[in-house]
Amino acid sequence: MKIRMRLARCVAGGAALAMGLSLTACGDGGGAGGAQEFHVLVYGDAANKVEKEIVATFNKTSDVKAVLDTVPGADYQQKLQTVINTPQAPDVFFNWGGGSIQPFVKAGLLLPLDDMIKKEPGLKANFLPSVFNTAVVDGKAYGVPMRGTQPVLLFNNRAVLADAGVQPPKTWDELLTAVDKLKAKKVTPIALGGGDQWPTLMWFEYLYDRVAGPGLFEKALAGDKEAWDSPDSRKALSMLKELIDAKAFGTNYDSVKFTDGGSAALLASGKAGFELMGSWEYSTQQDASPDFAKKDLGYDAFPAVAGGKGDAAGIVGNTNNFYSVTKKTKHADAIAKFLELMYSDAFVKSQLAIGNLPTTTNTEKHLAGAANPDYLKYQLDLVGKAPSFQLSWDQAYAPENMTPIHQAVQQFFNGSLDADGFIKAMQALTTA
Numbered sequence: 001m002k003i004r005m006r007l008a009r010c011v012a013g014g015a016a017l018a019m020g021l022s023l024t025a026c027g028d029g030g031g032a033g034g035a036q037e038f039h040v041l042v043y044g045d046a047a048n049k050v051e052k053e054i055v056a057t058f059n060k061t062s063d064v065k066a067v068l069d070t071v072p073g074a075d076y077q078q079k080l081q082t083v084i085n086t087p088q089a090p091d092v093f094f095n096w097g098g099g100s101i102q103p104f105v106k107a108g109l110l111l112p113l114d115d116m117i118k119k120e121p122g123l124k125a126n127f128l129p130s131v132f133n134t135a136v137v138d139g140k141a142y143g144v145p146m147r148g149t150q151p152v153l154l155f156n157n158r159a160v161l162a163d164a165g166v167q168p169p170k171t172w173d174e175l176l177t178a179v180d181k182l183k184a185k186k187v188t189p190i191a192l193g194g195g196d197q198w199p200t201l202m203w204f205e206y207l208y209d210r211v212a213g214p215g216l217f218e219k220a221l222a223g224d225k226e227a228w229d230s231p232d233s234r235k236a237l238s239m240l241k242e243l244i245d246a247k248a249f250g251t252n253y254d255s256v257k258f259t260d261g262g263s264a265a266l267l268a269s270g271k272a273g274f275e276l277m278g279s280w281e282y283s284t285q286q287d288a289s290p291d292f293a294k295k296d297l298g299y300d301a302f303p304a305v306a307g308g309k310g311d312a313a314g315i316v317g318n319t320n321n322f323y324s325v326t327k328k329t330k331h332a333d334a335i336a337k338f339l340e341l342m343y344s345d346a347f348v349k350s351q352l353a354i355g356n357l358p359t360t361t362n363t364e365k366h367l368a369g370a371a372n373p374d375y376l377k378y379q380l381d382l383v384g385k386a387p388s389f390q391l392s393w394d395q396a397y398a399p400e401n402m403t404p405i406h407q408a409v410q411q412f413f414n415g416s417l418d419a420d421g422f423i424k425a426m427q428a429l430t431t432a
Contacts, residue, residue: 037065038331040323040338041080041090044070046287047147047280050350054341064334066092074196074259077402084109084326091329092338096395097134097143097322103398104324105137111325112140116336123336126343131359134391135322143322144339148356149383150278150318152202156298160187160273168300172210172239175303179248182273188250191272193258197406198394200253200413202276203240205316205393210305211236214314214388221396225427232309237412237419239305244413254414261288268292276302278317279379282355282372299375301382315382316390320359352376357383401429 042051048070055068069090071079076094083089084104095101104110117123124132127145135143156168161178164185169175182189193199208216212232219227227233243249250272256262264281266272268289275281285293304312323342325335341347343360351358352370357379364380367373383389394402408425411417417425 035330036063037067038091038329038335038338039067039069041069041071041093043076043094043321044072045280046283047351047354047356049287049354050147050347050356053350054347057346058338058341062334062337064331066334066338072259074257077399081399087328089326089328091331092323092325092335094146095135095143095322095324096318096392097320098391098395099398099401100395101135101142101322101324102137103400105140105142109327110142111327111329111332112142113144113325114141116332116339117141120336120340122343123339126361128359128361130389131320134319135324143324144342145320145359146323146342147321148279148351148358149320149379150280151315151379151382151386151389152206152276152278152302152317153281153299153379153382154302155267155275155277155281156300157267157270157273157292158296158298160185160270161298164273166273168298169303170300172303172305176243176246178273179243179246183247187270188266188272189248189274190250191256191263191266191275192249192253193256193263194249194253194410194413195255195257195262196259197410198392199258199263199277201393201405201409202278202316203243204236204409205390206276206302207236207240207305208233209314209316209388209390210302210308210310210312211239213309213311214390215309217390217393217396220426221431223431228423228426233423234419237422240412241419249413254410258284264288268297279355279357282375286355286371299378311387313382313386314388314390315386316392318392318395319389397429397431404429 040055042048051068055066059065080093085107101110113123123144124141131145131149135141161167164181164187166178166181169178179189216227216230216232258264258277263275264284267275268285282293282297285297323339325332329335343362345362345366348358348360348363348366349369352366355372355375357363357376367376370376394405397405404425408417408422412422
């Protein structure tokens with residue numbers, strides 16, 4: 001994702017991680033914040049606009065100031081892993097809940113938020129329980145939702161589809177037909193930021209869900225390695241291979257990234273017909289290609305698979321993002337006040353304005369005033385009716401599995417791994 005903010009942060013050993021910003025001084029222990037500040041580390045992308053607004057709002061009335069530090073999306077996980085157990089660790093940091101924070105909890109690096117919640121029950125009560133619980137580990141809360149729910153949708157360029165005589169596909173067979181029609185128009189059927197690897201993973205997640213239902217992945221995550229070698233697993237892989245062999249993604253997708261705006265630009269410029277992406281695609285396009293976002297950005301659910309065990313209403317993606325707090329912080333009381341802003345009316349309105357859908361209890365009343373209420377209402381209905389919401393595989397597993405998952409996905413797509421090789425790679429993942 002593209003970022004508008006600039007950053008420099010101190011890292012372990014005193015080296016500066018410079019990303020084009022004026023250097024922010026590091027504190028001496030107890031988190032990155034000094035005596036009168038705490039640091040908030042976030043994933044750098046177009047949504048940082050809201051995070052800057054909220055930090056500015058908080059700092060108007062707080063003696064202890066919040067300092068926002070961003071890391072470009074492609075580098076975020078690596079940078080977090082580098083600093084999380086050092087004196088330069090942030091006080092507050094962005095994450096995906098689930099497996100993304102479990103190792104930090106086990107290592108004793110995170111602050112349980114239960115005491116904060118006792119003092120201010122709204123830190124829990126003002127969020128949808130199913131979402132809030134994604135960051136509950138061993139019965140204790142370790143995260144407060146921020147940003148919004150992020151189902152993965154099949155986005156399209158309406159003008160390109162119309163020119164090719166294509167409708168958004170409701171079934172897998174219709175998608176294959178659309179691919180042929182778009183190729184006939186010399187358009188890459190599906191934009192893919194394969195250079196980032198995680199956008200490619202979305203295709204596996206949805207096909208596995210449609211073919212096998214959510215149960216297969218749930219079994220695999222629980223340690224049942226044979227789930228990866230099941231007939232349903234092999235069927236999903238064969239269908240994906242059919243799509244790859246049909247040149248649905250073109251030939252240079254491994255050199256394209258979403259994190260630098262490349263795949264989104266293919267869709268906006270009319271060089272591609274579709275892109276499978278999280279709901280943040282809207283804010284990305286609104287930021288980079290506002291005219292396209294307003295006029296021609298279409299969206300739909302992932303197609304159904306005939307004979308599949310999965311419900312066509314099932315979704316995959318991220319239930320939400322979360323702010324977690326490191327145990328070393330010296331500013332827990334100020335941070336609690338900062339986290340209360342994550343369900344304020346101002347926060348909800350600002351997120352809605354960029355196409356994000358907060359999972360707060362006051363979200364629905366603000367939908368009518370959003371920049372694109374139809375898009376947000378569509379998401380709200382999609383999430384509300386979904387019989388299952390499968391967390392992204394690379395977030396459901398513990399962080400040490402992220403690289404092996406991404407590598408297996410990329411290698412299967414480029415043909416250096418066959419189905420047997422992919423299955424063995426997934427069976428080698430570590431489970432709790």
